[in-house]
Amino acid sequence: MNTVTALDGCVTRAPDTAKVAATRDRLVTPAEAGRLADLFKLLGDPTRARLLYALLEAGELCVCDLAATVEVSDTAVSHALRLLRTAGIVASRRDGRMIYYRLADSHVRLLLDLSLEHLRHE
């Protein structure tokens, strides 16, 4: 039912046509869109992206190893990890003085894989 219904027209700032109404019914709610945007926003930073892909490769890394891997200060890594952990994207485990981080979710792994493939495949 998403075949184009010819032209809907657009009568000066009030195009409440059938197509718009139908789309709005199926559309993600503003709240969902906000949460989706928040998720993407977290991935949308080079440092955090590198951290996540490092975890994707290594499986599990402590903070200072992450810092060395992506070449940023440990405080910057710590700030970044806090955001990712709060959002449930990474999980942590303490072992002695060190705290090991890993990807929390298989969905996130899929997302990272899919995005990398998208990037490399065109």
Next chain:
Amino acid sequence: MNTVTALDGCVTRAPDTAKVAATRDRLVTPAEAGRLADLFKLLGDPTRARLLYALLEAGELCVCDLAATVEVSDTAVSHALRLLRTAGIVASRRDGRMIYYRLADSHVRLLLDLSLEHLRHE
């Protein structure tokens, strides 16, 4: 080969251990990470996210219908669409006065679907 090799230690700001070196070899390059972050950053805005999900539902919409659907000004929509189009995420088609936008890539569709499922499934 990503089984954990016990603890690597972390000798004061210079933990160039084997694990770090191995991860860095496999890691996405900084350039790739930047492009990935740019991609996610584009999805990481509520307005742009809603626009993309609207296109995912409707298939194709003109600017003013998009504006009505997501309830933002047409100029804001236009600005947003320019970014998405420049990045190759959406494509456009002119028909008379109107310009119809659609998702450019099936990878993007998968990404949007996967993310929505992630959000709703936990």
Next chain:
DNA sequence: GGAATACCTGAGTAGTTGTTCAGAGATTGT
């Protein structure tokens, strides 16, 4: 207990970003 190490937190700041506003192209119908 005390020093050393790994990590965290809060404040401050430079850089970035999304929106509005005003105006310019581009296309259609008369």
Next chain:
DNA sequence: ACAATCTCTGAACAACTACTCAGGTATTCC
């Protein structure tokens, strides 16, 4: 050609963000 309509563009501004810096917490080893 002219008016109307749909879309685009550039500048200005408010809001947000990611980093650095200084200091704090938690754990281990002597």
